[in-house]
Amino acid sequence: MQKTLISLAALALLAGCSLAPVLPQASSGVHAAWPQGEAYKALPQAASDAQPASEILWRDYFADASLREVIALALANNRDLRVSALNIDKAKAQYSIDSAALLPKLSASVGQTASRTPATMSATGAAQVNRQYSGGLSMAAYELDFFGKLRNLSEAGLQSYLATEEARRAQQITLVAEVANAYLTLGADQQRLKLANDTLQSQLASYQLIQKRQAGGISSGVDLYEAQSSVEAARSDVALYTAQVALDVNALRLLVGAEVPAALLPAAALQLNSTLAAIPAGLPSDVLTSRPDVQEAERALRAANANIGVARAAFLPSISLTASGGSASSSLNGLFKAGSSTWSFIPQINLPIFDGGVNRANLNIAKANRDISLAQYEKAIQSALREVSDALAQRGTLVQRVDAQTALVSAADKSYRIHDARYRQGSESHLAALVAQRALYVAQQGLISAQLEQSSNAVALYKVLGGGWQPESASPRS
Template identity: 40%
Template sequence: MKLKPITLAAVLLISLSACKSIKPVVELAPEYEQPTVAVPETFAFDLPATEAASIQAASLGWRDYFADPRLHALIELALKNNTNLRTAALNVEQVRAQYAITRTSQEMPNISGTAGATRSGALAHTGTNRFNIGLSTGYELDLWGRVKNSSEAALESYFATAAAKDATHLTLISQVAKAHLNELYAQAAMDLAKRTLSSYEETYRLAKIRHQAGVISAVDLRAQEAQIESAKSTYAGAVRAREQARNALALLINQPIPKNLPKAKSLSQQFKINNLPAGLSSQVLLNRPDIRAAEHQLRQANANIGVARAAFYPKISLTGTLGLISPQLGNLFQTNKGSWSAGANLSVPIFDWGTNKANLEAVKIEQQKKVVAYEAAVQSAFKDVADALVARAALAAQFESVSAQRKAYNERLRLIHLRYKHGVASSLDLLDAERSSYNSDNAVLNTQLNLLENLVDVYKALGGGLKRYTTDAQDSVGVRAAMANTPSSQQEVYVPANVKAE
């Protein structure tokens, strides 16, 4: 009966693949324990609990948070073209490919084709030929979990890189939003400076008439001229700020700003939600991509300890070959002379000059560093949220105060204008009133920009707009199985809340 190489190779492969189901004898990786970080359960200056329960930042996409259609278009361009985000996405794909390499090369038997030709014999005799062709395979018995932990470390590296991409995604959105707000602020400052300049020039025209009539002195006239030049200088500074904001936007979207963008809304109409609640501190732990990245890096370090510990134990590999042998090349595939072999190799570390011990110590120290990094990420995240919330409360109160101040100064300017026209108020009174009114208008504009930028900071600090694609990213077995059968373009672990739109 002739050998059937393909059938026998399949039998050998299935036999070795069955070994994959053998669980490690011992688990050498330390059991993961989430580090305990002293953080408050709730945040000061947050909204009342009843309001906080109405909305969650993590489920709020940027389209639902920002109201300006021009900003929407800019964010879309940035998410498509930005070089930093594209690099982060490529990093994810690279680590995903590395994980696939680790998984397939270590968890699955390797099969390779072999072929050879030899001629051998004694010196006094004619030599003989030997031709062979076949398949060979090998598989490591993962008794100590080295393969399992290597794969786990690669998977956690993938998760950490995906979380880092989420952080880049969220940072990019906040950068585009702030650049957009600064452009609108600069344009508003230009408009204010232009209106003020027109008012100053009208006052100066009347002052010249009064100076020619001998009512006011040249000193008062020169003061009016200085105020006009100050307004011109402010206008020039606002133009510079606007162009710099546009340059920042062009860099973020990686192209010149299109001319057909929707018309921008006013500064007061930029947000659909002005009071985004923080909620419980545990929600921040889940939603912040930098915290997720730190946690996955810690899990990776745990798995690496298991790999380092397994190096102290024997390594057992199963091997097998299957093929055909013939003394004539032309009859190789017609011969009945099949060959096969099966065996096992054992490698035991005896003396390695302390390499394994030093390597284990190194990965343990690395794991301790990841614990510290995780604690630092949590504390930094909670500081970001706390700072953003207290700034929101303070800026809201400050905006209310400067708005009331502007109203008072504008009314004062109106009254002094009337008194000046009737000769009751002096030119110095008018100059002081104009200066105070303009400064109060600028204060309102500056505070409004700070308040709007703070709303962006709150959204970013709470990890808004990003949510889990899987129900539990820590379930490496389920995710690994899903990744094995999913095209790479669909293997995002964390995606924006508005997947279809964005």
């Protein structure tokens, strides 16, 4: 029995060669340099020793302490991220199942077989009861992996497991970016609401002044109705942004997966202090392949490639071994005594001859799945380059947009003050002051939007460059 087990172990160690093909080289068409053009002229270049975005942890990237607390809450409570973590556990368990096929399965058993012979069939003329006891170890149908079928199955399971880990990394980076954007949007809408309230108070003051001037015969009814229309427009904006702020809070609460303490909510539009101020060093292909979604696509390609080896092995003979050894006796007290040993060894060779084309079809399916995964991997790299290029194009122009919008607000404010002073002096109608005030209001709203886009772009660039991730340390909160 000992010699048999040693022989089986030697066969298992010596068995097999893999029939999986060489992993094909991806041709993604990614440019050898970062994009150039008018939109990218303002972008600073990173030093060759600069820290890549994929290594900058989000706790180091986001400077606002309240935002970091909200992100930590989301990482501890978000249900989508929790599902991703559970998917990793499921994939790990499946990989363990696939890997277990490489090892023989041993089981121990003790049993009894009893049979009764009736008196009419017994040689002695009396009924007889025969009992047989057995016990020992058995190995059921262990397949020798001569052609790498089981190892390729294990490899495919491993790559699928690693792909779920990359998917979770991508999910976390996306969640961090979504929470940051929701937080920034809430702050911007709160600033818009404050601007609408301030404008409403200013319009009410002007409306009341015109009422008094009309009562004194100084202003016309046209001025009064124009002022009233501005008041109602401002009142409408206040109602609009009041509802929008509530919607933003609801969206943030859903992303966090728990109630967000009021102390952590932004009081005004947040100006994000980004630590990523330059184009990353290195070639686009080097930077983009570090993104977890691209690595997930690569893992899927490797799994599909290993499945081709599994499909090819189905054309070749398979050898399985079934063996058992132990003791047998007609009495229980005679079990495992000298002279009661028993064993069986059943090798089996299975050679496929005709299967109606099933193996050929499975191989074609495996090759098609590999080609699909290759195309998806190349598309993932191309999409990553497009996302980074878009973010860089915006980053290169947003500084000029914010500067121009700031200057526009300053000019519109001066214009309004001049027209308002002239109206109060009676040198021009209220219409000119009203138009100037509306232009100022629009310019201020535009400045808030530009500042929000600038902050959101910093978040987007961090995300599309595969920003560094870290496991959440906060415990789930209800």
